[in-house]
Amino acid sequence: MAVLLAGGAVTGCAGSGGDEPALKVPGAESADAGFARDMSVHHQQAVEMSFIVRDRTKDEEVRRLAYDIAQTQANQRGMLLGWLDLWELPKVSAKPPMAWMGMGDAPPGEDGALMPGMATNAQLERLRSDSGRGAEVRYLRLMIAHHKGGVHMAEGCVRQCAEPAERRLARGMVASQESEIELMTGMLKKRGATVS
Numbered sequence: 001m002a003v004l005l006a007g008g009a010v011t012g013c014a015g016s017g018g019d020e021p022a023l024k025v026p027g028a029e030s031a032d033a034g035f036a037r038d039m040s041v042h043h044q045q046a047v048e049m050s051f052i053v054r055d056r057t058k059d060e061e062v063r064r065l066a067y068d069i070a071q072t073q074a075n076q077r078g079m080l081l082g083w084l085d086l087w088e089l090p091k092v093s094a095k096p097p098m099a100w101m102g103m104g105d106a107p108p109g110e111d112g113a114l115m116p117g118m119a120t121n122a123q124l125e126r127l128r129s130d131s132g133r134g135a136e137v138r139y140l141r142l143m144i145a146h147h148k149g150g151v152h153m154a155e156g157c158v159r160q161c162a163e164p165a166e167r168r169l170a171r172g173m174v175a176s177q178e179s180e181i182e183l184m185t186g187m188l189k190k191r192g193a194t195v196s
Contacts, residue, residue: 025087031160033089034100035170036080038115039153041097043073043080045118046146049139052127056135061187065180069143072176079169101156117149137193140184144195147177147184 026032050066050073057063084091093099097115113120119127119142127138150173157170185195 025089026162028089029093029095029100030162031100031157032163032166033084033087034093034095034098035153035157035161035166036084036089037091037093038097038100039150039157039173040077040080040084040091042115042118042146042150042153043077046070046073046143046150047077049119049124049127049142049146052124053135053139056127056131056139058132059136062136062139065183065187066139069180076169076173083163083166098153098156100160101153115149116152117146119146133191137188137191140188140191140193141195144181144184144188147181151177151181 047070050070054063054066054070081091096103123138123142127135127142130138154170154173154177158167158174161167161170188195
């Protein structure tokens with residue numbers, strides 16, 4: 001009996017004939033598994049930052065953007081973790097983040113952030129302590145950097161991942177996050193601020 005999985009791959013289930021094909025899964029240290037693990041961590045922080053700013057400003061434009069980012073990235077994170085479950089692969093690796101991209105020996109992001117583009121604990125604390133325009137500007141700057149790191153990682157998956165559904169998701173991430181970077185740059189300009 002053939003089954004169509006959420007990822008789009010056709011696989012077989014054990015049947016009485018015993019000649020059904022087995023589920024082909026990526027290796028634990030493959031680009032597919034590495035991207036799923038690392039991007040789920042990356043996305044979780046974007047969701048966290050979005051919920052922080054939602055509570056720190058009354059500006060409807062920023063709150064709407066934060067809601068959209070939180071919902072989109074939470075949904076995508078669920079897909080990535082679901083694939084790891086489907087493949088029966090660990091959600092953590094002994095290798096450094098982004099090693100699947102050949103970046104295992106690269107230094108982490110700015111000021112010890114886990115991955116490029118991710119905010120540090122100190123930056124998150126400053127976001128939590130800001131309010132109004134200050135919180136909006138800090139959030140937009142942090143999220144632009146976050147998206148740039150996410151785009152870089154998603155482009156790595158487009159080049160290296162073997163699973164077609166995962167590559168499609170990564171291509172969609174590149175397009176949507178580049179569009180949001182442009183939007184957020186304009187939002188900073190409206191607030192008399194620059195990206196850095």
